[in-house]
Amino acid sequence: MAVIEADALTKTFPLRGRRQACPVEAVRGISFSVERGERIAYIGPNGAGKSTSIKMLTGILHPSGGTATVLDLVPWRSRRALAARIGTLFGQRSQLWFELPPRRGFRLLGAIYGLPDDVARRRVDELGALLDAADLFDVPVRNLSLGQRMRCELAATLLHSPQVLFLDEPTIGLDLLAKQRFRDLVVRVNADQGATIFMTSHDVADIEQVARRVIVINHGVLIYDDEVSAMRRTLLATKLIEVAFERPPGQVCLAGVQVTESSTTGMKLVVDTTMRSIRDVLDTLLDRYPVADISVVDPPLEQVISAIYAAPRA
């Protein structure tokens, strides 16, 4: 059964320039459907229309065209009824009270969601354990680090046991470790609580580690919608390796590896992981050449997107 259904969803914003006003089409006729319990990464570069879509699906924005239902409700018509059953988390907007400890904020949110006091308290304890955040709940929000704060924000979002979780760029601004931890928690929430996850991001790692299905939009249009495993085989099959050498390495030649940049002190390599595993490449490099430093990174989202455009349509 579908929990989210978008049909030709469109949003046009007025553009207020110096003189004339002309509209900007942020989202142009997007359609998709999400089943209960799925983990969706809704990705695209900055300004692609991700946030606009999520805000229409949560009823914050009224669309200019098309329609959608979430849990069988039309979000912008039944915003309040829907809000009671979904959770929303916006990466850069806090729902907690800045000067108060999260626990105090939870009490308030509990009242707002109509949870009886004892239920709310039990739920907070449960979430403290689930998110390893119990010790953070009594520190005023302003004294928390961003990573800690996001864990508390996630707890706030989960307080009323939502059936669908909308996360808008939740990992933005977090450091690598905090990102990793947050991703693990999201997956845990999905497994433990059965909540459907709908998460926007422009970080490729978010897709690989959180989602099972990925929807890519660009310039307000849906350009890709498939399982992450399929995407991994086709579009995410490359990793970038940056190597620095202690002394000129001489001729470097590895099967399945393409050299994109090369000098006497370093090199940039693209590895096709369907042909050769990253581990194998790293072992070979370390064995044969005078490596001083080495790092592996995901290809940037922009590259994935141009690959989508380049790929023949199935």
Add this chain to the structure above:
Amino acid sequence: MLLATVRGAFAEAWANRQSFWLQVGAMAVNDLAWVAFWLLFFNRVANVRGWDVGRVLLLFAVLTTVAGVVLGVFANARRLGRLAAEGQLDAVLGLPVRPLPYLLLRRVEAANLGDVLFGGLLFAAAGAPSPQRVLLYVVGSIAGIVLLTGFLVTVGSLAFFGGNGEAGELGFHAILLLAGYPVDVFAGGMKLMLYTVLPAALVAAVPARLVDAFDVRAAGLLAGAAAIFALLGWATFTLGLRRYTSGAVWTRA
């Protein structure tokens, strides 16, 4: 639910106690400065078009009470325009609550609570309180509060329809500036405006005059105007919300 919101907002203001008292104190200084102004003014001038020092202090007591409650307890009323224009309503709209009452109560401004206290004290000291006058002062202040909130929400909600919320800021400054003076020093079109589109006269001057000299017609007009502005604020906000852009408006192309 609303009660919980208010409690949370107060707790937040209270969490920063040192700054809370500092702000309340600063507000008291601010108000005392105005009282000093009026005392100095009436030191040389006996009576200006029916307003003597007693009545002007009464006006000021009502004004501080009204402004204190509106800017203190409904602290977001004056910020509505900016919040709407900058797309900061997302978090509120994600909650299963009526956005307007929740927003108004979401934030408490400690400094302005000092005003409420000051207004009460000033009334007690200079307002010659009798049971009837106390009642009129309280009821009149409530009317002023409803009216001012309605007005601020109305001008703030204009931001949904265009602009960056300047209308809200401008309306806020204009009404508070003009509400502080005996309305009768103005004449003609200006005076008419202060009773209608920019209802500064109704915020404090009319309630103050009612305390001194009750008049059923004026009271009826005040209540009517308060109701109209409350309704106007609610309607503009509700209609405006449909056009909310969540900050996704490119303002400078």
Add this chain to the structure above:
Amino acid sequence: MTARWVAVAVSTAVQRVSGDRGGMLVTLGFYVAVVGTLAALWAAAAEASGGSVAGYDAAALAWYIVASEAATVALNVRMIEGIGDDIGSGAIAVELLRPAPVLGLRMATEVGRALPRLAVCVAGGAVLGVATVGPPPSAAGALLAVPALVLAIACNIAAQHAFAGLAFWIRDATSAWYLYQKLVFIAGGMLIPVEVFPAALQAVVKALPFIAMSYVPARLLSGAVEPQLLVLQAFWLVVLCALAVAVFSAGQRRLQVVGG
């Protein structure tokens, strides 16, 4: 060297503000509203007290308000709060790393921002005054009022920086702003000519720096030809600048000790 960055800072700020037509219009609108309101109040007061209050007739009072408000409205309203925020958030710590003295640069910028607004307000006030009560009572007084307005702004900016420096010690500088603003309102003669005060209070107020910020240009424009008032302003400007420097360098030391 010093003259150069001051000049650049001032002219950059002048250009920035002059380019902002909307902001300029808001300032002018606010100024006209305040002047109109206070002039109406004082006109009614003069009418109620047989034509004049403390030696000022209705025309003198109107011109008094034109200058007293121009000298204050032209300033950046949120200056104190802004400086306080920058100190509180640690932004100022970054500025302290620049080779030019932070305080001087900031003050020069504020003067530059205020000048175009001052010009617009004075122009608007002049039109308003001439239209309602006729030309200023004394041409010489009006002439003296021009440098007095500029000095008033400079004094005000110096004093605001000294006050805002309190944010190095207290977290919320907003209260400093209220306190300061009210002192200028009353003791600065912004709302009320100092001559209206009872004699004893007058003596106290005239010994304080606040009269340099509003009362002096207003007194001159209202028809009093008292050039010695300009000397008084210059004196207070030096004192207030010294005070601001003292507060900031003490604050800077504190920042180094306790951290931003």
